[in-house]
Amino acid sequence: MQKWKINLIVLWFGQFMVMSGMTMIVPFMSLYLQELGVTDPHQVSIWAGVIFAGTFVTSFIFQPIWGRLADRYGRKMMLLRSGIGMAIVMTLMGFVATPWHLLLLRVLNGTISGFVPAATALISTTTPKEKMGYAMGTLQSGVLAGSILGPFIGGLAADWFGFRPLFYVTGALIFLASMLAFFLVTDRFDPAEAARKPSISVMKGLDQLRRIPQLPSLFTVTFLIQFSIISSMPLLPLFVQQIHNGTEYLAFFAGLVGSVTGFSNMIASPLLGRYGDKLGAERILRISLIGAGLSFIPQAMVTNIWQLLAARFLLGIFLGGLLPTVNSLIRLHTPDGMESRAFSFNTSSLSLGNMLGPIVGGVLSGWITIRGIFVVAALLLLLNAVWVKRTLFARKSVGH
Template identity: 65%
Template sequence: MQQWKINIVVLWIGQFFVNAGMTMIIPFLSLYLKQDLGLTDTHKIGVWAGLIFAANFLTSFIFQPIWGKFADKYGRKMMLLRSGFGMAIVMVLMGFAQTPLQLLLLRLLNGTISGFNPAAISLAASATPKKSIGFAMGTLQSGQVAGTILGPFIGGLLADSVGYRPIFYITGALLFLASLFATFLIKENFNREEANKKPDISVIAGFIQLSKFKPLMALFTVTFLLQFAMMGPMPLMPLYVQELHGSTVNLAFWAGFVSSITGISNMVASPLLGKLSDRIGSNGILLVCLLGAAVMLIPQAFVSTVWQLIVFRFLLGMFMGGLLPSVNSLIRKFTPDGMESRAYSFNSSTLALGNMLGPIVAGALSGNIGIQGIFIVSGILLLFNVLWVWTTLYRKSRGSKTSSTT
């Protein structure tokens, strides 16, 4: 097997465990707070659960660009291993938490040392032949999505069989093994001497420099709005499903199915659309999928049955499957040499920001416009993003690496 393919396989496994580890606590977090950490008041449990879940995304949003700067200076593989082994240790420590505050601080620390996903994407982008970059990005995307989807499912199964605390130990051990595989199997062509010759600029200065490449700003916005549109309705989805279902019979099953169907179709479509983008170009795939995602969001506000909602959620996931792989391919295309890791880290920050702000903003707006309004607003925002992408990525005078940065 060619080395770049070995890299992709090992990185896929690592991304699966990283994303599964981040979402595995969803089914039992409230119960863990109540039964193991001593909380009894329902309101306090809800507040702590929300803070603990969001904490990881908050610090991840702040620190991703910092680790991206170090990756461009010291190598992507080093940052990959730093993140993998670090999160393995923190995950095990979560199993020893005795108070909600300790668990919150550990989740904040986990987000602080994270950076596995952008390092993996940057490493794959730099080591994969140009003709296969779309396939590589799509495959890695499927690993992220698979971990995100199956994480809560695996967490729920383990909680029933081994209890809550052992789940953290098991997850930490799997992260450690994945990082160990990466240590010995992944190879990176990185010239540290050449990297050290380049000027050492701050994170803010790096962002200002990258912001001069207009397509990158449009691509970062695609990532943010996509996560915002996906995560925003999620806390409200069970209530919407109950309204459509008209009964409480099997309500949990239908709510879970509706929430997961988008990720399943995304996981299936990502490698296929990534491979297609290698043949016809990432620009076209990005525009079609972005428009398709916007169009699939709006009808969800007008469905009358759960099955109609499932169909549109499935189609939404298919279009989403082509978005992040295309975004990652195009980021590599438009980013100046030597700043790839930094660009992917900023993109990962916008993803974390979308994950964090989506539920918060949607919850604040839902009292006035309902979940139906959230779907419509998200769709309209994506349509505006289509126009922005069109006017930046398709202007011949802008956006290439050879463009003037002045």
């Protein structure tokens, strides 16, 4: 088997394990806090929100730092650093005695994270250019599969084995994924060539990348995509409760609505990546942005759960052409030797969208309801499509 295909398979598994490990805690976060001695419902809600956000805050800050080191010392080294570090931190979460311990470990987890951007950069430098869209789409499907199945596996396993053993198993699986990467993944990184290049700071690296006109546009697109999509996510269970007749199977339908988008996204990502290789990544990105924006409009008008499921499934199909295509375009426009840095800045944009989306969506929902949030998301994505046409298509001829 060709080396780039082996890399893709191993890193798909690694992405799946890392993302499922990071999301497994979501279904039972509040219950775990109660086991740690927090009994007041209001305090549980506050702790759960702070602990959940802690990872994204430190990830936003530290991703560019790890990206700089990856360009300097190798992407595979950053993969192993992040994977082994997260395996240790995840295992330690099973030993915590207070909410403060859990918060500190989640913050530390965000600090040492970087598996996803390092894997993306490594795939981008080892995959043939004509297969780049397919590889990025396939890699993204691993992230999505982990994000979808992580909460499901976590909730199921917590019922069977309890909370603490789940952290030990998750840590062991992430360590296994890191060892597979150590033995099977091949990196084209040349340490001697990297050493000959001048060492530049994170801010100077950002300044260099900023001068490439397509990259700031792509970072902005990533932020707006994530902000638009995530702003309504915390409100979906309440919306399901509003439109679902009766209380029977309410939790099941709330979970199904949350996951159906991920399933269609996971299926569509490799297919749209393949079309991007043939038709051009810019075109697929613009079509996907328009399709995703239009898919939000019927969600604002649904009257029953089945209509909402259909609209969310359609949304997931178009979402499959967004982030993988953005990653392909970032690689296309990034100078050799700065790939990890570029993907790390893009991951910071993603983390910023993850942080601000739920906050802004929650505030706005008090005035315009969740139906209004769907309309706002549609407008943002459609305006994003116009932004892509003005910045990427107009500057497509601009060289590095």
